[in-house]
Amino acid sequence: MTRKVKWAPLVLAVALLLMIVTAAVGHGIQTSSGTVRTKEITFTTDVGAVSHAKLYIPETATAETPAPAVLLCHGYTASLDAMEPNAIELSRRGYVVMCLDLYGHGESELPAPGYSQAEMGGVEDYAPDLGTYSALQEFAKYDFVDLSRIGMLGHSMGTAAIQEGAYLAYTKWTAAYNAALEEATAAGQDETAAAGTAYQAAMESGIVLPSSMVLTGYNYNVRNINDLTYNGVTAENGVFPLYAAPINMCTIEGTYDEFCELLWGVKDASEYTTSFKFAYGTGGATDVPSGTYFLYGDTSATPLSREEAVEAAASAASTMVPIRAAYSFEGTHSDTYYDETAISYGIDFFDITLRGGQATIDPADQVWHGRAACGLIGLVSALVAFVALALTLLKVPFFATLVRPEPRSITTCDTPAHGLRYAVIYLICLLPAPLLYYWLVGYPYYMQPQWFKFLTKFWPNEVFNMAPMNSLLLFNVVIGVILLAVYAVVFLLIARKAGCGWENTGLKLPVVQVLKALLLAVVSFGLIYAVVYACSGLSGTEFSFFKFHLMPMDAAHWKAFFTYLPVWLFFFLLVSVLFNSFTRINNAPAWLNYVLIAVASCGGLAVMFAYDYGKLFATGVRGIEYIPGTTSAEWLSTIGMTFPTALAGIMLFSLLFILPLAAVANRVLFKKSGSAWLGGFLTAFVVLAFTISEMVINV
Structure with a gap:
C-alpha cells in the first residue's frame, strides 16, 4: 500500500529552509563575504527627530587610512533597504556608506510639531532635508571617514532631500565663514589675511560638507x-x-x-x-x-x-x-x-x-543581483509558508474540525448560454478596478516636512496616518461595495433559481468554527512573521525585491496595521466568497479555476497597466497621463496644475504581484477547508503586511 505524501508539511519545511538560506546568503553578499561590516545606528536630528540609518564599513577604512563616504537616500514609500544595491557596490569598492531612513520612513520618526530650521526661514513644521543634514554630520563621529571626500546619492524624494541637506550644510558653513571674516576684519587684518582666517575658522567649525x-x-x-x-x-x-x-x-x-x-x-x-x-x-x-x-x-x-x-x-x-x-x-x-x-x-x-x-x-x-534574488526567493518562500503552515495545522485535531467538503460553486457552464452568461458577468466584475483605480488612488504624496501635499481623496490623519494606504483603503472599499452589489444580483437572480443557497458561499459555519478559522489564520501569520523577524535580525537583510516587501515592522507600523485591518478583512472575505462560489466553475478542470481566480484578482488592472506602460515604452509618454478630473478647466482654475498618474502607477507594480498570489492562496485554503473564512482572514493579514510594512507614516 502506497502512503500518501503529506505535501503541506514538506512544502512548509522547504519554504522555511529557503527563508533561512536566502537570508544567510544575502548577508554574505551584503557584507562582501565578510570584508564589509554593517552597523545599525540612530541619532537625533537638528529638529529633534530620532532617525535610523545603516552603516556599511569596509575593512580597508581605518583611522590610519580613512575612506571616502557616501550618504544614500531612498524615495517616497521606501526605506533604506531600497538603496542596498548601491550600498553593496560602493562599500565593496572601499567607500563607507550610510543608508538613511528619511523622516516617517522605515524606522525614522517624524519630527514633533513645532520644529523649524533658521536656514529655511524659520518656517514652522518645515524641514525639507528630511534628516539628511544631520546624517551628513554623523560622518564626523567616525575616524575611518575622510571628511574631505563626502558624497551624497538620492533617489526621487531622496534626491530632493539630499540637495536640501547640502544646502543647509553650506549655508551654515557660510554663516561661520562670514562671522569669522567680520571678526578678522574688525581685528585689523587685510582682505586676503581676513579671508584666510575666516576660511580656516569655517573649516574648523566641524560642519561636514559634501563635495559630490x-x-x-x-x-x-x-x-x-x-x-x-x-x-x-x-x-x-x-x-x-x-x-x-x-x-x-x-x-x-x-x-x-x-x-x-x-x-x-x-x-x-x-x-x-x-x-x-x-x-x-x-x-x-x-x-x-x-x-x-x-x-x-x-x-x-x-x-x-x-x-x-x-x-x-x-x-x-x-x-x-x-x-x-x-x-x-x-x-x-x-x-x-x-x-x-x-x-x-x-x-x-x-x-x-x-x-x-x-x-x-x-x-x-x-554582484548585488544575488542579494536581490535572495530577497525575492525569501519573499515568495514566506508567502508560501503562510499557506503551508495553515494547511499543516488543519491536520491538528483542534483545527481539523474546520475541514468540511468543499461546497459547489454557484456557476456551472454546462451549456453555451450558461458559458456566455458567466463570461459577461466575469468581465463586468473586471471593469470597476481599472476604470476607478487612478481616480480613487490619485497622487497620495504627503510629506509635511517638505510641505508637499499632493492630490489624494483621503487625507492622512491621526487615525489613518498613511496617505498611500488611505488611497488603497478607499479603493478596497469602493471596489468591494461594487463587487458585493454585483454578487448579490447574481446570487439572488441566478444562483437562487438554480438551487444554490447560503451554504454555497463557504460562509455558513457556526460562530465557534469562524473563530477557530480566525485563530488558525492568526497563528499561521504570527509564526511565519516571527521567522521573518528572526531572519532579518540574524542576517541584517530583508525579504524585499523591487517594490515587493515583507519586512519587520516597528510599533508605529503595527499600530497602523490594526487600524487598516478591518477594511482589508472586509475586502478579502468578500473576494474569498466571490472567487470560490462564483468565479470557480464546477465542471472546469482545477488548473483552469486557478487561472480564472488569478485573472479575476487583477486582470482588469493588468490590461490597464499593459496599455499604460506599453504606450510609455513605445512613445515615451504614458497611455494614461493624468488623474481623471485634473485636466478640466474648473480644476485648473482652482488648483492650477494637473496631476500625473505616476505614483498610482508605481503602486500598481506591487498589487499586480501580490493580488494573484493571494487569490491562488485563497483558492487552495478554500479547497482544503471548504470555508471562505480561513482564506479571507489569512490573505487579508498577508496582503496588508505586504503593502504596509515599508509604507511611509505621514502623520
Whole structure:
C-alpha cells in the first residue's frame, strides 16, 4: 500500500529552509563575504527627530587610512533597504556608506510639531532635508571617514532631500565663514589675511560638507525666487540655491521616468536635459547628450574628457567651478534602484569626484543581483509558508474540525448560454478596478516636512496616518461595495433559481468554527512573521525585491496595521466568497479555476497597466497621463496644475504581484477547508503586511 505524501508539511519545511538560506546568503553578499561590516545606528536630528540609518564599513577604512563616504537616500514609500544595491557596490569598492531612513520612513520618526530650521526661514513644521543634514554630520563621529571626500546619492524624494541637506550644510558653513571674516576684519587684518582666517575658522567649525552629489529620478531643486518655495517655478522666476556651492553633481534619469513632466516640465524623459530646471542646475547648459562631463556655467556644455573631469572636480573648491554630468538609461523611475547601468554611472561619478578617477573595481562589475534574488526567493518562500503552515495545522485535531467538503460553486457552464452568461458577468466584475483605480488612488504624496501635499481623496490623519494606504483603503472599499452589489444580483437572480443557497458561499459555519478559522489564520501569520523577524535580525537583510516587501515592522507600523485591518478583512472575505462560489466553475478542470481566480484578482488592472506602460515604452509618454478630473478647466482654475498618474502607477507594480498570489492562496485554503473564512482572514493579514510594512507614516 502506497502512503500518501503529506505535501503541506514538506512544502512548509522547504519554504522555511529557503527563508533561512536566502537570508544567510544575502548577508554574505551584503557584507562582501565578510570584508564589509554593517552597523545599525540612530541619532537625533537638528529638529529633534530620532532617525535610523545603516552603516556599511569596509575593512580597508581605518583611522590610519580613512575612506571616502557616501550618504544614500531612498524615495517616497521606501526605506533604506531600497538603496542596498548601491550600498553593496560602493562599500565593496572601499567607500563607507550610510543608508538613511528619511523622516516617517522605515524606522525614522517624524519630527514633533513645532520644529523649524533658521536656514529655511524659520518656517514652522518645515524641514525639507528630511534628516539628511544631520546624517551628513554623523560622518564626523567616525575616524575611518575622510571628511574631505563626502558624497551624497538620492533617489526621487531622496534626491530632493539630499540637495536640501547640502544646502543647509553650506549655508551654515557660510554663516561661520562670514562671522569669522567680520571678526578678522574688525581685528585689523587685510582682505586676503581676513579671508584666510575666516576660511580656516569655517573649516574648523566641524560642519561636514559634501563635495559630490548624484541626483537620480528627480530634478535640480529650483525654487521660486519670490518666496523660495517650489510652487509656481518657471524659467523666469527660478533660482538654484546650490549654484554657488562647489559641489560636483550629476543627474541620472530613466528614459521612461513616469514623473518627468511633474519634475522636469517635459513629457518625454529622454529629453529632460532640455528643461529649464536642468539649465538652472548646470548654469545654463541645455540639451546635453548622455554621459557628458562639463563645467558648471558652460552654457555650451563643452565635453570634458574623463581625465579633464577628474582634474576639474578636484579643484572645484578653489576654482568654485564644479563639474556637471548628465546620464540617461533605459528604464522607468523605480528601475533606478535596480538598474546596472544607472548604478554604474553613480559609482563612476564618485570615483571621478571622490577618488581622483581611480576605480578599485570596474563600475560594470556588480554582484548585488544575488542579494536581490535572495530577497525575492525569501519573499515568495514566506508567502508560501503562510499557506503551508495553515494547511499543516488543519491536520491538528483542534483545527481539523474546520475541514468540511468543499461546497459547489454557484456557476456551472454546462451549456453555451450558461458559458456566455458567466463570461459577461466575469468581465463586468473586471471593469470597476481599472476604470476607478487612478481616480480613487490619485497622487497620495504627503510629506509635511517638505510641505508637499499632493492630490489624494483621503487625507492622512491621526487615525489613518498613511496617505498611500488611505488611497488603497478607499479603493478596497469602493471596489468591494461594487463587487458585493454585483454578487448579490447574481446570487439572488441566478444562483437562487438554480438551487444554490447560503451554504454555497463557504460562509455558513457556526460562530465557534469562524473563530477557530480566525485563530488558525492568526497563528499561521504570527509564526511565519516571527521567522521573518528572526531572519532579518540574524542576517541584517530583508525579504524585499523591487517594490515587493515583507519586512519587520516597528510599533508605529503595527499600530497602523490594526487600524487598516478591518477594511482589508472586509475586502478579502468578500473576494474569498466571490472567487470560490462564483468565479470557480464546477465542471472546469482545477488548473483552469486557478487561472480564472488569478485573472479575476487583477486582470482588469493588468490590461490597464499593459496599455499604460506599453504606450510609455513605445512613445515615451504614458497611455494614461493624468488623474481623471485634473485636466478640466474648473480644476485648473482652482488648483492650477494637473496631476500625473505616476505614483498610482508605481503602486500598481506591487498589487499586480501580490493580488494573484493571494487569490491562488485563497483558492487552495478554500479547497482544503471548504470555508471562505480561513482564506479571507489569512490573505487579508498577508496582503496588508505586504503593502504596509515599508509604507511611509505621514502623520
